[in-house]
Amino acid sequence: MNRQRVIAAAVALVSGSSWAVEPPWGKGESLGEQRTLDKTTLCTDGKGHYVVVAPHELKGSQLFYGDGKTFVQVALPQFGLSGSSFLEPRFFNKGANSNFRGIDYRVYSEVEVDAEKQTCAVRCGEQTVPFTVVGMEEAQALLKAAKYEPNPQKFVPHALLRDTRGNYYLVERGFKPEDEKIFRVHVGPKGALKRQEMKDIVSDSEGQIFSTKKGELRLLVDREQTPMWIESKKKVELRQVPVTENLPLIYNELGVYTGARLGTPCDDQ
Numbered sequence: 001m002n003r004q005r006v007i008a009a010a011v012a013l014v015s016g017s018s019w020a021v022e023p024p025w026g027k028g029e030s031l032g033e034q035r036t037l038d039k040t041t042l043c044t045d046g047k048g049h050y051v052v053v054a055p056h057e058l059k060g061s062q063l064f065y066g067d068g069k070t071f072v073q074v075a076l077p078q079f080g081l082s083g084s085s086f087l088e089p090r091f092f093n094k095g096a097n098s099n100f101r102g103i104d105y106r107v108y109s110e111v112e113v114d115a116e117k118q119t120c121a122v123r124c125g126e127q128t129v130p131f132t133v134v135g136m137e138e139a140q141a142l143l144k145a146a147k148y149e150p151n152p153q154k155f156v157p158h159a160l161l162r163d164t165r166g167n168y169y170l171v172e173r174g175f176k177p178e179d180e181k182i183f184r185v186h187v188g189p190k191g192a193l194k195r196q197e198m199k200d201i202v203s204d205s206e207g208q209i210f211s212t213k214k215g216e217l218r219l220l221v222d223r224e225q226t227p228m229w230i231e232s233k234k235k236v237e238l239r240q241v242p243v244t245e246n247l248p249l250i251y252n253e254l255g256v257y258t259g260a261r262l263g264t265p266c267d268d269q
Contacts, residue, residue: 042142050134053111061084074263075264086265090252091125151175153262159219161240167189187229196215
């Protein structure tokens with residue numbers, strides 16, 4: 001238990017630091033870097049918000065979002081989607097395909113750029129906000145002078161459960177790959193979940209047990225065994241709520257992510 005808490009504290013300390021990110025054009029000094037910069041588009045809404053659409057070797061493009069002085073990396077979407085798209089469960093697009101090759105397009109938004117027409121727009125769910133393409137000379141000067149930081153997300157949903165009284169049990173895991181073994185647990189009714197003080201975590205091939213100061217949450221791999229919350233020896237059976245099908249609920253209604261910045265162009269919409 002002590003070892004787990006020490007590791008968690010160390011990771012939290014590191015995660016709280018602001019580390020610089022190298023943009024795809026580096027310092028824009030070499031010929032290759034300048035070519036990458038020439039292929040990069042900068043757009044603004046005229047209200048101090050900027051989105052960068054830069055080349056990406058695998059995704060075709062990658063996004064950065066910020067105020068013109070500091071930009072954060074927008075998390076790349078899952079396999080099968082262009083880098084101009086990004087996960088944005090706070091804005092739901094009910095008219096999009098709910099299952100195209102395993103992808104739920106309803107929780108993805110995107111930056112739309114037409115290089116020929118020199119137009120740019122940010123679509124957040126069903127809402128499209130027009131942006132203006134910044135001239136190349138002005139854009140490159142701004143991009144070279146700006147700072148670049150990692151995506152601000154620290155935790156993402158890992159598991160969601162509910163009891164018969166309407167209480168939800170949300171388990172989060174670390175957002176970064178190196179933080180995936182760091183977990184947090186929130187318990188409570190919709191809109192009022194409270195973060196639990198972690199005491200110990202057991203994670204193996206049989207499942208996961210999250211021990212908190214208030215109780216113990218047991219998630220078992222065997223689907224035939226019911227997950228449960230154990231508090232003062234009292235067992236409460238829980239129902240699994242699929243995370244991927246309930247992202248809008250998690251981000252908009254449970255209260256855990258209220259006011260959080262996800263590092264997307266929709267953060268300020």
